[in-house]
Amino acid sequence: MRINFADLEEKFSGYDASRVIILPVSYEGTVTYRKGTAKGAKAIIRASRQLELYEEETGFEAYRVGIHTAKKVSGNGLSPEEIIDRVYARGRKLLDDGKFIVMIGGEHSLSIGMVKAFNEEYRDLSILQLDAHADLREEYGGSRHSHACVGKRILDFAPLTLLGVRSLRREDADYISQTERLNVFYAGKNIGEKRVADKIISTLSENVYLTIDLDFLDPSIMPSVGNPEPGGVSWTQAMKFFGYLAQRRNVVGFDVVELAPLPENIAPDFLAAKLIYKLLTYIIKKKAHRHKG
Numbered sequence: 001m002r003i004n005f006a007d008l009e010e011k012f013s014g015y016d017a018s019r020v021i022i023l024p025v026s027y028e029g030t031v032t033y034r035k036g037t038a039k040g041a042k043a044i045i046r047a048s049r050q051l052e053l054y055e056e057e058t059g060f061e062a063y064r065v066g067i068h069t070a071k072k073v074s075g076n077g078l079s080p081e082e083i084i085d086r087v088y089a090r091g092r093k094l095l096d097d098g099k100f101i102v103m104i105g106g107e108h109s110l111s112i113g114m115v116k117a118f119n120e121e122y123r124d125l126s127i128l129q130l131d132a133h134a135d136l137r138e139e140y141g142g143s144r145h146s147h148a149c150v151g152k153r154i155l156d157f158a159p160l161t162l163l164g165v166r167s168l169r170r171e172d173a174d175y176i177s178q179t180e181r182l183n184v185f186y187a188g189k190n191i192g193e194k195r196v197a198d199k200i201i202s203t204l205s206e207n208v209y210l211t212i213d214l215d216f217l218d219p220s221i222m223p224s225v226g227n228p229e230p231g232g233v234s235w236t237q238a239m240k241f242f243g244y245l246a247q248r249r250n251v252v253g254f255d256v257v258e259l260a261p262l263p264e265n266i267a268p269d270f271l272a273a274k275l276i277y278k279l280l281t282y283i284i285k286k287k288a289h290r291h292k293g
Helices: 037-048 080-096 110-121 147-154 170-178 194-201 235-248 267-292
Strands: 020-026 067-069 100-104 125-130 160-165 182-186 207-213 250-257
Touching: 020 037, 020 080, 020 267, 037 100, 037 250, 037 267, 080 100, 080 110, 100 110, 100 267, 110 125, 110 147, 110 207, 110 250, 125 147, 147 160, 170 182, 194 235, 235 267, 250 267
Parallel strands: 020 067, 020 100, 100 250, 125 160, 125 207, 160 182, 207 250
Antiparallel strands: none
16 A cells, blocks of 8 residues: 555545645666665655644644645666656646646656756746755766766756755866856855845746755765765754745745665654655745735
8 A cells, every 4th residue: 555645644645636746756776875765755755654744833734735645656677868757757747737746766867857847837947956966967877867967967957056065076166167057055054044045045036946965964964865975954954944945936846865764764764754844834835825915
C-alpha cells in the first residue's frame, strides 16, 4: 500500500480534491560520492507520517488544501536523459491539471526536467537554486545531464540565482563573472536577516521555481547527503528566508533533492519532511491571503 505524505486520510489526499501533489522520484544514476539518493523520497514520505499538521508560527494548516502523494517515478536502469524526460512528462501533466508540484528525489539532475516543464508553463520565470555546489559543469562523467551540471542546464531555460554556494572550480568562478542571467550568493551570509534576504530576492522575477539540494544546509543538521560541505545554512536562517521569499514572490513549485538516508540517523529524513511542510505552509498561506484580497 502506498503511503501518503503526512499520512493524510483520503478526504485530504485524493487526487481530484488536492491542490498540492507530492511527486516522488527514485533515481541516482550520476551520483559520484556517497550513494543512497534513490531511497530519499521514500524516507521523506515515511518520516512525514510523524508531522504535526498545525503550523504554530503561522497558525495555518496547509494540509487542508489537499496534498496528494503521486505514484513514484522510477528511474531504474534509465540514463539521465531518459529520467529527465520522464520527469518532464509527469510535470507537464500535473501542470495541465492545475496542480502545485513538490518533487522529492532523488539526485539533483531530476530538477532539469521539472524546470523545463515549468518554463513552458510560466512567463517571467526565474529559478532559485539552494546548493552547496555551483553545479556549473558543461558535462561530467560523460553526461551533460549529471548532477554536477544542473545549474548549467537550468540556464538553458531560465535565469538562475544560486544561493549557499561554498564549493566550486576556478572555471565556475570565471563563468559566473561573465554570465548575465546568473546571480550567485556564496555561503557565509545570514540569509535569515531581512536585509540579506531582500538582496537575494531582488534578483528574482515575479514567478519563481525553487530547487533545493539539501546540502545547502549545514551538515551538522543535514549529514544525509552525498557531498556534504561544512559552513552551510542553519534551520532557523532557512525558515526565515523561505518566509520572506513566499511573501515577496509567487513561488510556483519546488523540489527537494539529494537526501541519501543514513539508517542509523532518521533526524535528517524528518528535517526534510518538515522543511517541505513548512515551505508549503508559507506558500499556501500567501496564496490564500492574496485570493481573499
